[in-house]
Amino acid sequence: MVQPATIDLTALGPILDRYRGRGRESLLPLLHEAQDVSGWLPREVLQAIGETLHVPLADIHGVVEFYSMFYNEPTARRVIRVCFDPACHMAGSPAVRLAIEERLGLKPGETSQDGTITYETVPCLGMCEHAPNALNGDRTAGDLTPADVDAFLEGVYPEPEPKIYGGPLIKLARAGKIDPTSLADFEKYGGYKALRKALTMRPEDILSMMKGSDVLGRGGAMFPVGLKWEMTRNAPGHPAEKHIVANADESEPGTFKDRALMEQDPFSLLEAMAVAGYTVGAENGWIFLRGEYPRAYKRLSNAIEKARAAGYLGHNILGRRGFNFDIELRLGAGAYICGEETALFEAIEGKRGFPRIKPPFPTTHGLFHQPTVINNVETLAATTAVLNMGVEQWHKLGTAESPGTKWFCVSGRVLRPGVYEVPFGLTVRQLIQMAGGVIGREVQAVLLGGAAGVFIGPRRLDTPLTYEDSKAQGFPIGSGVIMVFDEAVDLREIMYMLARFFAHESCGKCYPCALGTQRQLEIVERVLRYGGPLPGDVNMLRDIGLAMTQTSLCGLGQTAASAILSAVDRWPELMQPDSSNGRIVSDN
Amino acid sequence: MTNMVTLTIDGLPAIVPAGTTILNAAASIGIEIPVVCYHPHLTANGLCRVCSVDIGRRLQAAACVTTVAEGMVVNTQTKDVVTARRTILEMLNSTIDLSEAPHLQDLLLEYDADTERFDGMERRESPVHDDNPFYLRDYNKCINCWRCVQVCAEDAQYTFALSFDGRGFHTLIGTFEGDGMMDTTCVFCGQCVGVCPTNALKPKRQFLLEQGVDPDDIFRQTRRGGKRRREPVAEN
Numbered sequence: 001m002v003q004p005a006t007i008d009l010t011a012l013g014p015i016l017d018r019y020r021g022r023g024r025e026s027l028l029p030l031l032h033e034a035q036d037v038s039g040w041l042p043r044e045v046l047q048a049i050g051e052t053l054h055v056p057l058a059d060i061h062g063v064v065e066f067y068s069m070f071y072n073e074p075t076a077r078r079v080i081r082v083c084f085d086p087a088c089h090m091a092g093s094p095a096v097r098l099a100i101e102e103r104l105g106l107k108p109g110e111t112s113q114d115g116t117i118t119y120e121t122v123p124c125l126g127m128c129e130h131a132p133n134a135l136n137g138d139r140t141a142g143d144l145t146p147a148d149v150d151a152f153l154e155g156v157y158p159e160p161e162p163k164i165y166g167g168p169l170i171k172l173a174r175a176g177k178i179d180p181t182s183l184a185d186f187e188k189y190g191g192y193k194a195l196r197k198a199l200t201m202r203p204e205d206i207l208s209m210m211k212g213s214d215v216l217g218r219g220g221a222m223f224p225v226g227l228k229w230e231m232t233r234n235a236p237g238h239p240a241e242k243h244i245v246a247n248a249d250e251s252e253p254g255t256f257k258d259r260a261l262m263e264q265d266p267f268s269l270l271e272a273m274a275v276a277g278y279t280v281g282a283e284n285g286w287i288f289l290r291g292e293y294p295r296a297y298k299r300l301s302n303a304i305e306k307a308r309a310a311g312y313l314g315h316n317i318l319g320r321r322g323f324n325f326d327i328e329l330r331l332g333a334g335a336y337i338c339g340e341e342t343a344l345f346e347a348i349e350g351k352r353g354f355p356r357i358k359p360p361f362p363t364t365h366g367l368f369h370q371p372t373v374i375n376n377v378e379t380l381a382a383t384t385a386v387l388n389m390g391v392e393q394w395h396k397l398g399t400a401e402s403p404g405t406k407w408f409c410v411s412g413r414v415l416r417p418g419v420y421e422v423p424f425g426l427t428v429r430q431l432i433q434m435a436g437g438v439i440g441r442e443v444q445a446v447l448l449g450g451a452a453g454v455f456i457g458p459r460r461l462d463t464p465l466t467y468e469d470s471k472a473q474g475f476p477i478g479s480g481v482i483m484v485f486d487e488a489v490d491l492r493e494i495m496y497m498l499a500r501f502f503a504h505e506s507c508g509k510c511y512p513c514a515l516g517t518q519r520q521l522e523i524v525e526r527v528l529r530y531g532g533p534l535p536g537d538v539n540m541l542r543d544i545g546l547a548m549t550q551t552s553l554c555g556l557g558q559t560a561a562s563a564i565l566s567a568v569d570r571w572p573e574l575m576q577p578d579s580s581n582g583r584i585v586s587d588n
Numbered sequence: 589m590t591n592m593v594t595l596t597i598d599g600l601p602a603i604v605p606a607g608t609t610i611l612n613a614a615a616s617i618g619i620e621i622p623v624v625c626y627h628p629h630l631t632a633n634g635l636c637r638v639c640s641v642d643i644g645r646r647l648q649a650a651a652c653v654t655t656v657a658e659g660m661v662v663n664t665q666t667k668d669v670v671t672a673r674r675t676i677l678e679m680l681n682s683t684i685d686l687s688e689a690p691h692l693q694d695l696l697l698e699y700d701a702d703t704e705r706f707d708g709m710e711r712r713e714s715p716v717h718d719d720n721p722f723y724l725r726d727y728n729k730c731i732n733c734w735r736c737v738q739v740c741a742e743d744a745q746y747t748f749a750l751s752f753d754g755r756g757f758h759t760l761i762g763t764f765e766g767d768g769m770m771d772t773t774c775v776f777c778g779q780c781v782g783v784c785p786t787n788a789l790k791p792k793r794q795f796l797l798e799q800g801v802d803p804d805d806i807f808r809q810t811r812r813g814g815k816r817r818r819e820p821v822a823e824n
């Protein structure tokens with residue numbers, strides 16, 4: 001067993017001092033800072049935090065227990081996190097994990113004797129274009145092979161930059177071409193042009209522009225951005241009591257698009273949020289970033305500091321009297337559910353990430369139960385694109401009902417995985433071709449829309465990727481996931497990983513999802529590993545799926561059966577006992 | 589005058605004040621929608637979803653937390669509604685020891701639940717906590733209805749002794765760092781025991797009586813003796 005390090009509260013003192021006078025909404029940031037001291041959160045530390053922020057100890061305990069990246073048992077300051085989800089699995093993650101385990105002498109979840117290193121296998125790290133990948137503390141690593149493991153563990157393996165392709169690059173125009181840490185560079189290449197333009201317009205005119213642009217939310221729910229901004233603007237409340245939240249939680253397996261912008265062009269997110277703040281009449285900006293994006297965190301922090309120093313954030317922005325807007329960057333702590341908008345608010349408020357019952361909706365009762373716009377990072381990027389190019393030009397891209405561009409996350413068995421910014425209307429096949437085609441003989445299946453999406457077979461590859469086709473043909477565009485599987489992939493393994501993901505990430509609030517994701521996982525696991533399906537398993541999956549889909553409280557449970565049932569429907573043979581069943585495949 | 593709303597429930601008209609839940613609207617015309625987590629005096633969180641009904645949409649609506657709308661057409665017993673209800677109950681029964689939850693036993697019967705359907709699958713198990721003279725906590729019987737947590741917090745007592753361990757399927761009611769109740773902020777008001785629907789929280793007297801312990805002994809063991817940790821009573 002690991003020797004618990006002696007608890008040194010002296011290092012904590014100055015941190016607590018900075019937080020004195022604040023309340024529960026500072027709980028997550030303080031837990032992060034406190035954990036950085038010794039790698040975990042001993043009892044004494046939690047008690048001191050409770051006293052400082054005036055939060056009941058039971059509640060602090062509940063919060064620490066909820067988030068995977070908070071530890072109340074001895075854990076090293078350096079955690080090695082290796083992705084075990086589909087894209088990485090197909091690209092050789094099992095062999096990399098084996099090499100790491102041999103080298104460290106640790107199994108997943110274990111900490112070294114000397115307490116200096118903890119090793120974990122984790123869900124999708126949002127870097128699928130660099131599969132297989134891992135984090136060494138705050139250092140990212142991609143395209144790993146067993147031979148790279150030494151360099152990776154020593155912290156000298158190079159950090160990969162996002163891979164961005166497609167065209168025309170509108171929302172990602174600057175990405176990869178400018179120094180993401182330089183405000184001067186950003187300004188030189190058109191940065192803050194949209195905000196300057198916005199300030200020459202009345203908020204009402206910007207709203208009608210946004211409505212005319214037909215930009216739908218890129219986070220999955222496809223709500224029109226113009227309408228959302230207008231509803232929040234019209235909600236009663238002073239600008240000091242309204243919020244603009246950028247949803248940068250990006251944790252759905254196969255999704256990595258927002259990271260590309262935040263790492264390569266972080267100022268553009270701040271600009272878009274300021275435009276939203278001006279338009280809506282909201283003074284508080286928040287970015288909620290998933291905890292596993294250390295580099296995006298650094299680049300966004302740097303950008304916020306520089307933008308503030310230059311007067312792009314703060315009071316009377318760009319000399320406009322009364323236009324106040326600032327941004328607080330918040331780091332998640334390992335919980336996919338916190339991408340759900342109301343769970344995200346709860347997380348910022350210092351609670352367990354339990355989704356709220358809707359209505360009321362965020363536009364009137366959002367963060368701190370005040371009027372709130374919450375938008376996906378890509379949605380926000382689209383709004384500045386529209387401002388810069390005008391509604392007419394925007395409509396020249398894409399189709400009539402789906403104007404503009406979309407970021408697709410192409411991953412899996414293709415030659416050139418990456419973020420593809422393309423106009424709406426390309427087919428799945430065209431995107432796969434753009435990505436260099438399938439590795440292997442042929443496409444066996446494509447997962448569209450993410451873990452919460454559906455599988456399609458090779459006969460449906462000519463489906464155009466538009467909102468109208470998505471509606472007509474019953475597949476989600478979702479967060480733009482296109483994960484490709486060739487003939488060599490055992491789809492049951494992929495189903496198992498998706499089921500494992502939902503069971504791991506269900507918040508546990510409502511019964512159909514908390515119980516259903518677990519039972520779904522057990523059935524899929526039995527099919528894959530323990531001798532194949534039993535009679536009745538398909539019916540059970542269908543009943544569980546029905547209960548989850550129709551009665552769950554939030555979108556997680558409502559979509560947790562989608563991909564799995566789509567596979568069962570399309571390929572009934574997956575649920576038939578056969579000779580390949582019963583073998584033991586590599587775990588986790 | 590309050591705004592009245594007209595809707596149809598199982599083919600019958602109902603006229604209720606705006607803001608009424610579907611659950612109460614149905615009750616007002618004699619239609620009973622099953623509930624598990626709902627408690628009329630506590631904040632409704634829409635947890636069990638057993639009260640879900642068809643309102644003509646892709647998603648069903650949890651009747652205890654959904655308010656009525658003009659012209660709404662509610663069906664409380666469609667095929668999908670019944671399937672979902674039965675499946676939730678079956679999954680619950682395969683996870684939790686419901687033997688001392690009479691209301692859930694009734695629902696299992698009423699919905700023709702197959703109580704062996706998910707046999708052999710993981711149950712939510714934890715040791716019985718016998719750490720104070722007043723009540724036992726047996727979370728093997730706990731359905732996570734949150735009632736105890738709520739009465740301990742803003743719904744009544746503002747004591748904040750209870751919260752959660754883990755998440756998802758593995759969520760359990762818990763205390764700070766798993767401390768025994770004597771070491772928490774608990775004031776032993778007993779409200780949690782009073783609202784628990786499954787006997788997961790049980791008065792110690794009742795437990796000892798069930799074990800056949802002599803009433804004199806029970807008196808000695810459950811007498812209030814100041815706030816300090818007690819040796820657990822031996823279990824068998």
Ligand SMILES: Cc1cc2nc3c(=O)[nH]c(=O)nc-3n(C[C@H](O)[C@H](O)[C@H](O)COP(=O)(O)O)c2cc1C
Nearest residue numbers: 217218219247249250339340341375376379555556
């Ligand atoms: C389980 C779950 C996870 C989600 N994760 C994200 C996410 O990581 N990023 C995101 O933008 N939206 C996510 N959403 C959708 C948000 O709830 C919300 O609809 C979105 O942020 C709204 O922004 P948009 O209108 O710009 O799309 C998630 C939804 C659910 C149910």
Ligand code: SF4
Nearest residue numbers: 507509510513554557
């Ligand atoms: S559907 Fe799942 S994630 Fe959403 S509230 Fe219910 S248990 Fe939590």
Ligand code: SF4
Nearest residue numbers: 730731733734736784
């Ligand atoms: S202990 Fe009882 S009251 Fe508390 S959550 Fe469990 S079942 Fe509900």
Ligand code: FES
Nearest residue numbers: 083088124125128
């Ligand atoms: S990062 Fe591994 S699957 Fe996405």
Ligand code: FES
Nearest residue numbers: 634636637639652
């Ligand atoms: S009774 Fe309505 S959700 Fe439990």
